[in-house]
Amino acid sequence: MNEAKQFWKDYLIRITFIFAMLGFCLLGKGAYVQAETTDGSTDKATAVQVVCIDYEKGMIQIQTNKNTKVYYSDASQKTWNVIEGAKINDILTMDISWISVAKDYELNLKGSDDETIVSIELPKYNSALKAKFDKVDGTIEFTNEEGATEFEWRKAAAIDSWSKAPIDSSKPEAQEFLKEIEKLRVKGGKIQIRIPQKIGTSEANVGSRPSKIITVSVTKRGNAPSVKVVSNSMQVNTTDKMEYKVISVGTNQQADAKWTECDKKMFLSDMVPQVITVSGSSVGQDVVVAIRKSETEKTPYTKNRYLNIPAQPGAPDASTFSTSKTSSKFSLIIGDASKYNPYQYAVVAKGDTKSDRDLKWKNVSSSKAISFSIKKYPEGSTIYVRTKGENLSKKTELKLPSAYTTISTSYLAETKE
Secondary structure (H helix, E strand, O other), X not given: OHHHHHHHHXXXXXXXXXXXXXXXXXXXXXXXXXXXXXXXXXXXXXXXXXXXXXXXXXXXXXXXXXXXXXXXXXOOOOOOEEOOOOOEOOEEEEEOOOOOOOOOEEXXXXXXXXXXXXXXXXXXXXXXXXXXXXXXXXXXXXXXXOOOOEEEEEEOOOOOOXXXXXXXXXXXXXXXXXXXXXXXXXXXXXXXXXOOOEOEOOOOXXXXXXXXXXXXXXXXXXXXXXXXXXXXXXXXXXOOOEEEEEEEEOOEEOOOOOOXXXXXXXXXXXXXXXXXXXXXXXXXXXXXXXXXXXXXXXXXXXXXXXXXXXXXXXXOOHHHEEEEEOOOEEEEEEOOOEOOEOEEEEEEOOOOOOOHHHOOOEEEOOOOOEEEEOOOOOOOOEEEEEEOOEOOOOOOOOEOOOOOEEEEOOOOOOOOO
């Protein structure tokens, strides 16, 4: 009997202890000592924090700092709405794409456990930005860029793929952009421009939105000038409003060649002396030269006209000619001259100081003798002979007249009766 009483006594003591502990937990909710985690931190929630504001993606990332929920409100703070979404590593993402870009917006955040209000002033976008294409310099001129040092651009037909370039076009980083613009100037086109966003990193650093998008027209260059080589005068019909640059000589590209102002009707010997053949001195080479109209204060330089100029052929061999003379006439026969193999000649009287460029060339298309009188061309006058050139046409390729061969006139002495 005593053993039974002792059993029930112990049982009642245990039940009393259990209920006492349960009551302590329920009644002492606000008085318990907060447990610490193994790394020394506490489970107590703190004020929420902004860690990223990405305007282009239309989102804000918020560190919840152990708050069960996060709420947001406008400047009035009258109505608080819970931010929906799952937390990932204590980060909650809020959509802000619904917030107007046209004006500043005050966004307020608070936690469910720590109700400290965090205010963020989301800025409006730059709607005053202006940009235009400078058709002379080939650069973009900006106004109201609000201190930005770079911009983003894309071809107007593109959907995305923004590329960045410095606003200061003199910087080396601008060269890729300027090269792309130069390509567009072949046909002309449009590009879109904006100032890029700056991502915010906290409520104190909210960054900035991308500016409004501007469409800029890139004007094409003017047509290349109509220039050609006039074969037999060995000239190019340039004007002083043009400029030229040698692109290649033979197989060698002239990478360092500079644009040079043209004269009116330039001789090849001045523009591209490399094509000229001088007997016993130098042999000409094929040359490619670019010619364009120069820029002015109001107009850009034009597209290029490319001239492929062949090397000048060597002088004909004088030993293939035949001559005869009397006391008053000197005759020259060019045996292989024909309609399909024409020659030219010019003659300068002895004592005449006429230069090579002033020679008056006459065509020879047969082997008929050409006569010179002693009265007009005394002994020692000079005859110049060369093969005839051909102008470029749909039927013929450009061919320069050859270098010349010289022959001196001579006459038989008069006999006295």
